[in-house]
Amino acid sequence: MNNNTFFSKKNTWDKYFKFPIVKELCNVFGVESFFIQKTSINHPVIWISKENLLNFINFLYKNNYYNMLFDLHAIDERVRINKKNFPKSDFSVFYYFLSIDNNSDLMLKVPLFENDLNIPTITNFYSNANWYEREVWDMFGIYFLGHPCLKRILMPKNWIGHPLRKDYPARATEFSLYTLTKEVQELEMSSLKFDPKEWGMQKSHHNEDFMFLNLGPNHPSAHGAFRIILQLKGEKIINCVPEIGYHHRGAEKMSERQSWHSYIPYTDRIEYLGGCVNEMPYVLALEKLSGIVVSSRVQCIRVMLSELFRINSHLLYISTFIQDVGSMSSVFLAFTDRQKIYDVIELITGFRMHPAWFRIGGLAHDLPKGWEKVLQELLDWLPKRLNLYTNIALKNSILITRSKGIAAYNKKEALSWGITGAGLRATGVNFDLRKNRPYSGYENFDFEIPIGNEISDCYNRVLLKMQEIYESLKILKQCLKNMPEGEYKSNHPLTTPPAKENTLQDIETLITHFLQVSWGTVIPFGENLQMIEATKGINSYYIISDGGTMSYRTRIRTPSFAHLQQIPSVIKGSCISDLITYLGSIDFVMSDVDR
Numbered sequence: 121m122n123n124n125t126f127f128s129k130k131n132t133w134d135k136y137f138k139f140p141i142v143k144e145l146c147n148v149f150g151v152e153s154f155f156i157q158k159t160s161i162n163h164p165v166i167w168i169s170k171e172n173l174l175n176f177i178n179f180l181y182k183n184n185y186y187n188m189l190f191d192l193h194a195i196d197e198r199v200r201i202n203k204k205n206f207p208k209s210d211f212s213v214f215y216y217f218l219s220i221d222n223n224s225d226l227m228l229k230v231p232l233f234e235n236d237l238n239i240p241t242i243t244n245f246y247s248n249a250n251w252y253e254r255e256v257w258d259m260f261g262i263y264f265l266g267h268p269c270l271k272r273i274l275m276p277k278n279w280i281g282h283p284l285r286k287d288y289p290a291r292a293t294e295f296s297l298y299t300l301t302k303e304v305q306e307l308e309m310s311s312l313k314f315d316p317k318e319w320g321m322q323k324s325h326h327n328e329d330f331m332f333l334n335l336g337p338n339h340p341s342a343h344g345a346f347r348i349i350l351q352l353k354g355e356k357i358i359n360c361v362p363e364i365g366y367h368h369r370g371a372e373k374m375s376e377r378q379s380w381h382s383y384i385p386y387t388d389r390i391e392y393l394g395g396c397v398n399e400m401p402y403v404l405a406l407e408k409l410s411g412i413v414v415s416s417r418v419q420c421i422r423v424m425l426s427e428l429f430r431i432n433s434h435l436l437y438i439s440t441f442i443q444d445v446g447s448m449s450s451v452f453l454a455f456t457d458r459q460k461i462y463d464v465i466e467l468i469t470g471f472r473m474h475p476a477w478f479r480i481g482g483l484a485h486d487l488p489k490g491w492e493k494v495l496q497e498l499l500d501w502l503p504k505r506l507n508l509y510t511n512i513a514l515k516n517s518i519l520i521t522r523s524k525g526i527a528a529y530n531k532k533e534a535l536s537w538g539i540t541g542a543g544l545r546a547t548g549v550n551f552d553l554r555k556n557r558p559y560s561g562y563e564n565f566d567f568e569i570p571i572g573n574e575i576s577d578c579y580n581r582v583l584l585k586m587q588e589i590y591e592s593l594k595i596l597k598q599c600l601k602n603m604p605e606g607e608y609k610s611n612h613p614l615t616t617p618p619a620k621e622n623t624l625q626d627i628e629t630l631i632t633h634f635l636q637v638s639w640g641t642v643i644p645f646g647e648n649l650q651m652i653e654a655t656k657g658i659n660s661y662y663i664i665s666d667g668g669t670m671s672y673r674t675r676i677r678t679p680s681f682a683h684l685q686q687i688p689s690v691i692k693g694s695c696i697s698d699l700i701t702y703l704g705s706i707d708f709v710m711s712d713v714d715r
Contacts (some may be wrong), residue, residue, distance in 0.1 A: 124555070141226055143207050154167060157205070157206045157229070162225075166661050176475060187536055189249055190216045190218040190254065190677065191215075191662070192249055195533055197231075198286055200672060201664055201668055211503075212229050214230075234427050238263040240382040244266075248685055248686075251265070254267070258272045259283055263675065278313065316351065319361050333353045335349075335696075337369075343440070346366070348361070360687065366714065368715065372673075375672060379670055385474065388476055389711060391678065391712035392473065392709060393429070395475055396425040397426045398654065399650070403480050404560065404652070406663065409644060410612070412610050412614065415482075415608075417607065417608060421483060423565070423595065428464060428465055431589050431591075434592075435461075437585055438454065439455075439509075441707075446519075454509075468488060480641070481609055481614070487608075499568040499597060503590075503593065526705075527691060530576070533690075537682060537685060539576075539686060541655075541658065544657075545571050565598050568591055579701060585707070643666065645665060655707075656683070656712065680709065681712070
């Protein structure tokens with residue numbers, strides 16, 4: 121690939137020298153070997169050729185510049201209009217790296233063409249690249265040379281086509297009528313049969329047969345439509361294969377046919393226990409792309425709703441974990457407490473689980489009268505109840521014996537699998553985006569980040585989540601005491617249509633109002649990636665606008681996807697009962713995995 125394909129314009133070069141990694145890459149590989157793309161992302165986005173990919177990855181990995189592969193996915197560039205300022209490509213594969221120690225990021229992009237859709241695997245460097253590369257193959261048909269088992273992961277085995285390509289239909293009305301014949305049904309059922317040889321497993325060893333057991337996809341301990349195939353020697357797990365995709369709904373594809381605002385309700389359903397937490401990265405990414413600044417009041421209200429949902433999610437996690445270990449009492453307690461939280465959320469937003477209440481540029485409406493009273497009642501109620509959970513369950517000797525030391529891993533293992541949230545902090549890593557990269561005014565709140573010791577096990581993880589609830593209560597108290605005055609929405613023209621009375625005065629205002637309401641707002645072309653500390657770990661939205669009323673590409677990186685990929689490495693050699701405890705300690709929901 122000639123040099124002109126990559127870095128040739130030096131007018132934007134100087135500003136990127138503030139990033140040490142850019143200097144290093146320039147010194148080692150030369151200016152001509154890469155191209156820096158201008159985006160709204162706060163970290164460098166660098167294009168390299170696929171011939172140079174392994175050299176760059178090897179350099180980054182061996183020098184430990186970035187200790188986590190945070191995300192890996194692809195973009196169909198073929199119908200993109202605004203792409204004159206970066207290398208030509210039909211598709212691109214991007215690699216997003218995160219340095220926990222230095223709190224810095226790097227995105228590498230590799231251009232590909234339709235007649236040569238293959239690229240080397242990086243699974244030899246980063247363990248968690250396995251599932252991400254499988255998803256890219258599944259969604260785009262890009263082949264990863266050297267991948268250990270390149271199979272579909274979200275779509276059924278017999279699926280035809282690659283759904284995230286631009287020439288693949290986005291609406292049900294664009295497909296021909298589907299008929300489930302007996303032959304098709306038999307074919308689909310046969311595809312569910314598990315062949316150990318496909319996964320490199322032996323059926324027997326030393327004249328002793330292994331047993332293969334299906335756990336799920338409808339087992340109550342699987343926490344959703346999730347299947348895990350166990351290779352057993354008695355009660356001992358020799359190996360296992362997690363199987364996902366039963367809950368896949370095409371959330372990323374849907375973003376390409378919804379207007380920017382009408383997609384907000386879909387974000388609630390990615391991780392359906394998180395509610396408004398899931399709306400946060402989406403609206404923040406678009407606000408930065410559009411240059412929209414919201415008031416301190418909007419920021420504070422967003423934090424308040426996020427922490428209410430965080431507590432709500434944590435309560436369900438803690439109680440169902442305790443239930444998986446063998447106690448029922450905590451579930452009944454938790455659902456009582458969660459209803460009280462939903463009462464507060466419903467008073468404020470009008471909805472309970474899926475408010476779709478955040479807006480690009482603000483909120484759906486302001487806080488209602490009486491919100492202070494119901495929030496205060498909740499803050500008075502919960503601490504006593506949390507003590508009850510601790511005393512009746514978390515200090516119980518049976519629960520401690522069943523969970524302490526089970527499914528343990530250290531910091532290095534957690535980072536290699538892309539683990540975030542409490543699962544990472546339990547290894548002693550002090551990293552929470554609300555502190556390390558404050559957003560929506562979190563820097564104005566006084567709270568601590570609970571940290572574990574050097575080993576993350578089932579018991580440590582659940583204790584950290586309990587401590588996080590207390591810290592969320594601190595934040596809510598500050599919201600109650602120090603709620604700022606101000607507008608609940610920005611007056612920015614991209615998100616707030618002209619006043620209705622003005623549309624009666626002149627035709628230009630009427631046209632603007634009509635277009636914004638009927639077609640939707642137009643977000644300026646560009647790219648941005650926004651991370652937030654979600655209920656189960658780090659969630660991010662990587663959004664590409666081509667200057668239209670809908671997203672060109674929305675990549676949703678969820679923590680649960682990474683956490684389930686880690687299961688085999690942690691649970692090998694354990695018993696089936698330990699697996700049940702482990703699954704309960706991960707804190708996942710399948711909608712967050714499958715999207």
